[in-house]
Amino acid sequence: MSAGYNGRMIRGPLKFMALGALLLGxxxxxxxxxxxxxxxxxxxxxxxxxxxxxxxxxxxxxxxxxxxxxxxxxxxxxxxxxxxxxxxxxxxxxxxxxxxxxxxxxxxxxxxxxxxxxxxxxxxxxxxxxxxxxxxxGGRVSDVTQTATRYAGAWELAGVNVAGRALNVQGDRPVTLTVEGARLSGNAPCNTYSATFGVVNGAIQVGPVASTRRLCTTDAGNQLETAFLGALRAARAFELRGEQLVVVARDGTTLTFRRASGSGAVTGASLEGGWTLRTVDDRAPQGPRAITLNFEGPQVGGNDGCNAFGGTYRVSGSTLRAAGPLPQTLMACPEPADFPSLTALLRAGATFSVNADVLTLTGQGHTWVFSR
Missing domain, CATH: 2.40.128.270 (Lipocalin)
Known part of the structure; x- marks a missing residue:
């Protein structure tokens, strides 16, 4: 009896010591x-x-x-x-x-x-x-500039589907999403919100979603807000489907957006393709890299002679203008003396004309001539 008792006394401490070692490890x-x-x-x-x-x-x-x-x-x-x-x-x-x-x-x-x-x-x-x-x-956020430019601009919520059930998205104000570089922001049904946005190891990642704390006045508004912000927090994919942007959450919830009124990216068919700068005010550019523009659908991108940039654009008559931010890479480069900025021109807007394989942009007191 004593031996059995002593055996149990020995086994007990050993068991707890082993458990402690596991917890410590x-x-x-x-x-x-x-x-x-x-x-x-x-x-x-x-x-x-x-x-x-x-x-x-x-x-x-x-x-x-x-x-x-x-x-x-x-x-x-x-x-x-x-x-x-x-x-x-x-x-x-x-x-x-x-x-x-x-x-x-x-x-x-x-x-x-x-x-x-x-x-x-x-x-x-x-x-x-x-x-x-x-x-x-996880690794550093990569390709955020190239990825974000696909979705850049202002969007308005057109539909929410949760577990196969469509929610009513009509309310006192439009629910919106604005994509600007590495940030998302907009109006939820009852609150405003913002979040970081990027690509980690090839996958979409939405960072912490911060929002104001106003109470929704209706159950429907509260339900929509919960589903909307929850889907953003759990987003696993952003997809462009025709003229719509669809955010897909990990649980299968989808948020469907259309371009917000007045923010649609209108393309000029004659601009499509790649262009290389030949002269600015009859001066050839000086620098280690070519200054380029590339138009593809609603997207504009290129290189300003040092950094790559990208975004969306729209055309109104004969005026071309960036439709939102133009995120750039962050290489440190010497500034060419007295040479204007291509991205500043696109943000401000320029008059354009295309004659065969020559594109001319005029704005901010300068004339830029590109060729294909």
């Missing part, structure tokens, strides 16, 4: 793979990070590496329990836009001071005294 799981910065608290100031320039952090066996915003970096690290430190942080020294460089400096300064970490599912939190950085699992 789970709590102290070390981060692996690639992570993308979503926010940083530096000197008590919370800074949300634009997905297009977000620093990344990749863990290998004994080293980390990633993009600091503009430059790449590498460092050694040591992790034990919930403790984590980085050492010998080395970066490249590219010239970067001021805004990106400011974020990069903050990121690297906090990284050097990190002393502990937390893993919360797909979220990694690094602590450096009172400063902290939050990451989401």
């Amino acid at each position: 789970a709590a102290n799981a070390q981060p692996t793979g690639e992570w993308r910065l979503t926010s940083i608290t530096d000197a008590g100031r919370l800074i949300s990070v634009n997905a297009q320039v977000a620093p990344t952090l990749r863990f290998d066996a004994t080293r980390v590496s990633g993009l600091a915003g503009c430059n790449t970096y590498t460092a050694s690290y040591a992790a034990r329990a919930d403790l984590l430190t980085f050492a010998r942080v080395i970066t490249t020294k590219k010239a970067c836009p001021d805004q990106v460089l400011s974020l990069e400096e903050r990121y690297l300064n906090v990284l050097r001071g990190v002393r502990r970490y937390e893993l919360r599912g797909r979220t990694l939190v690094l602590h450096a005294g009172n400063d902290r950085m939050e990451f989401v699992q």
Whole structure:
């Protein structure tokens, strides 16, 4: 009896010790793979990070590496329990836009001071005294410019389908969606909202959706708002179907939009295709890259001689104008002396004419001549 009792006493502590070891191991799981910065608290100031320039952090066996915003970096690290430190942080020294460089400096300064970490599912939190950085699992948002330009502009909700059931979308005001670069915004049935938008590892990702907190006055309005914002938060695909934009959520809910009144992108058939700049005011452009324009359906894109850009456009009579923002890549480039900006011309609007294989744009006191 005594031996059996002692056996149970031995097995009991061993069982709890084993359980404790399992729990400790789970709590102290070390981060692996690639992570993308979503926010940083530096000197008590919370800074949300634009997905297009977000620093990344990749863990290998004994080293980390990633993009600091503009430059790449590498460092050694040591992790034990919930403790984590980085050492010998080395970066490249590219010239970067001021805004990106400011974020990069903050990121690297906090990284050097990190002393502990937390893993919360797909979220990694690094602590450096009172400063902290939050990451989401996955690589840097990529192709956001090219993807967002497909859907750029203002849209109005035309239909919502939840589990095969269509909801009534008629209310006191139109429900809208505006896509501008890496951001979404608009009117929900009762509130206004905004969110980040991008492409992570080839998949559409809508970031946290923030909204005002007004109460809907009807049950139908409340039901529509819940379905609408829920579908945006869980979006897995944006699809252009003819003249409509369809947002597909992970549970199969669909939001169908049509172009908002007055924002439709009207194309000029004679503009279709690619064009290369020959002269501006009879001067040939000087630069490392050709200045180009490309028109495809409602989309306009090209290169300003340094950075690629893209967006939508419309034609009214003989005037061509960008229909929304023209997101650009962020390469640091020397500004050509006294040379006008192509994207500024498109935003302001230009008179155009096409004669065979020659496109002429006139605006802001300059004449631009392109050829196919």
